[in-house]
Amino acid sequence: MAVVDRKSRIAIVGGGLVGSLAACFFAKRGHSVSIYEYRADIRVEDYRGQSIDLALSIRGREALRAVGLEEAVVDHHGIAMRGRMLHNKDGTLREMLYDSVKGNCIYSVSRRYLNIVLLNAAEKYPEVSLFFNKKIIDANVDNGKLKILDTKTKTIEGVEADLIIGADGAYSTVRRIMAKRPLFNCSQTYIEHGYVELFVPVGANNEFAMSGEHLHIWPRGEFMMIALPNDDHTFTGNIFAPFATLDQLKTPQDFLSFYQKQFPDLLELIGREKLVKDYFEREPKTLISIKCKPYHVGKTTLLVGDAAHAMVPFYGIGMNAGFEDILLLDELMERYNSDFSLILPKFTELRCEDAHAICELAMYNYIEMRDLVTRKSFLLRKSLDTFLHRRIPNTWIPLYSTIHFSRMKFRDCIANKEWQDKVLRRIGWCVMFLIIGMLMAPFVEVLAGKNAFSTEY
Template sequence: MAKRGHHVELYELRDDIRLMEHVPGRSINLAMSIRGRSGLREVGLEDEIIKNHGLPMEARMIHRLDGSTYQIPYGKKGQCIYSVGRRFVNEVLLNAAEKLPNVHFNFAHKLVNSDLDKGTMSFKNLKSGEIVETDADLILGTDGAYSAVRKQFMKRARFNYSQEYIPCYYLELCIPPTASGNFAMNPKCLHIWPRGSFMMIALPNQDASWTVTLFMPHEKFEQLTTPEKLIAFFQTHYPDSLPLIGKERLVKDYFATKPSGLISVKCYPHQAGKALLMGDSAHAMVPFYGQGMNAGFEDCVVFNEFLNQYGDHNLEKVLPAYTEYRHVDAHAICDLALYNFIEMRDLVNHFSFLARKRFDTVMHWMFPNWWVPLYTSVTFSRMRYHLCIENKKWQDRVVRKLLWSTGTAVVATGVVALYNFRSYLQKLF
């Protein structure tokens, strides 16, 4: 918005993270793919974040119970997603915004009230305790899954909202670099330990360490109350990870934090009065497709396209047009993210899933524009999210028909062969 010539006042609850030694909060690293990159590209930051910092991950590395592993490539040769540091991404964005003369930061300011029609807002200065009143032509509510801006939407008629906590919590652990300072596992992969109703994943960090995330039902977390139980649990379910994390470190990290819940939020419309919800405030999702941040950056790209189409001073057209267009995709990616949880924790262990993956890969190789697998369409293209689902449904229908025709052909051939064989035997005796 600042590059488009507008004056931007940025209000943020936290202090300036660039001045903090330790930033509290969620996942240390994130998987960035094409949609996130398209947003960064538009503000000239793609290279700084991806080329200079991102760690390419070309495949999922699946860890079986017996410690053996196999890879499932994310896409075609050369296609990959990138592990990027959450703090680093935030810092790069803040540094770039700070260079623009028409952006002003207000850290440690908490939104406590707002009037969406008038465009007025009240912030509490968390340092002085004073209440700051301000107003704007446009309020961009990018304040996350528990958005204070969205709370004002809830009071309005015709605002639909739903939230779902999945019965799964997460907790972060760490695999340190080896004694020689190297990665303890293949850093070109996102590592997954799928165990049916629970799982563990690991993404590489720049310093050769790994951020390991344990996803489990809350009851399971509650059972692991002592170091002995925790170590026994890892020996049973994640034996190959134990020497990499280290028993001492595992116990220290596990008991240092409480598991966090995972929420999925859908709402409509994303616009009310002078306010627009973007990012998690409009569509918080469970993290299993690695699309939350990506979808948020894509929101910016789409919004920018509508501003180009209707003009910056035509917000009464831009905001409803954006919300009509975008909410369908926001709902779709929330659904896809929930689906991918089942795929990651369980389906990757199934023969039928792997066979279908192979089939999709071969078809995509033969018909790159006609047969685009679901994961590829979500992660390596900017196909609208709801069309990714439509496309997958169509492919499922084709596969079902193919299987049905092949099955019928096999049965028919068998019947004919049996009949011929019987006639042959009759002639013989």
């Protein structure tokens, strides 16, 4: 990895997953990095941020590998999930493997644990300085200037940088400032569903109460539950439902009746008292999708991660996409020798439409998880994909595998799926015409015989 002759001053707004990973990459190239995080240091204070456990796959693993952190996360903490486990109302289970051909899996990882690993790794570089309780209140994105409030002392300081990295999440202050500029396009979409975090305790003999090798899903059409395994043998679960549904669960009795009808097995695993306590101590949270373009301003400011492309969590790809942002950024730094005037516009060119595509796909996957997975047509298509993938593995790769087990561009993943749909439709039409031809053959023969008889007579 090439090291620049002149250190650039990098100001990273946001010390979450993507921001702290970016600090590691910039520091490896010799840049001077300062991280400004609004929250307190989660390594010393028990800050409860976002829920929903993370699903780590190839795109994220490659980024961690590049800074020597893959082993610390995957081998020492990650829980391998080899597929979905669907829970029906009657208690029956159905396993849906992610990759029954090559055996690829994704890993359940605690957000807090991963953030701590990344902050510790960043802090080990002498080029990196971490600043907590720092709120960005204004910025000149053209000149690389930040105005920062210390939330403890209430003092304001000015900071200058050669490059500002906006890694401050879905409600990004840096993006909000960029949105005031001409020709900056930005849209946000809230879905009409919210979520509440719930927890499945340790089972008998200190083991998992359910299979620890699966992402568990309770699909119920308009809503669903999911649960991911943790390394302490608990599960972090979330109920996703329309706010209209959640608003009806006002009392413990209403809530327990709802779970008794929809998720009776979970009610037994969690217990009535704990389930009620966990649900009513939290307000339902919203889910937002963000699209914007461009991601950069000149050579001085760049958006990455959720600040650039927040997505709903149903494809489990948001963190991986954010990590891949940094991997792509590093590849461009290598190509252009850390010349940000070339790197930033190229990043926008390569990443914007790709990120828009995965945001759309994440929306679709919610429908798949809560509804389509129970339909015969979906199961038939999955069986066809598996059959063809097993026989021509390098030609026929299912959509899920291209998203999670490759670094194929997201647009190309979707184009590949559309090509597969087209092939299957044509095969379906050919089979249908063949069957019709076979069924009609006897009638054609009879008619031909009658015509011959009429001619002879």
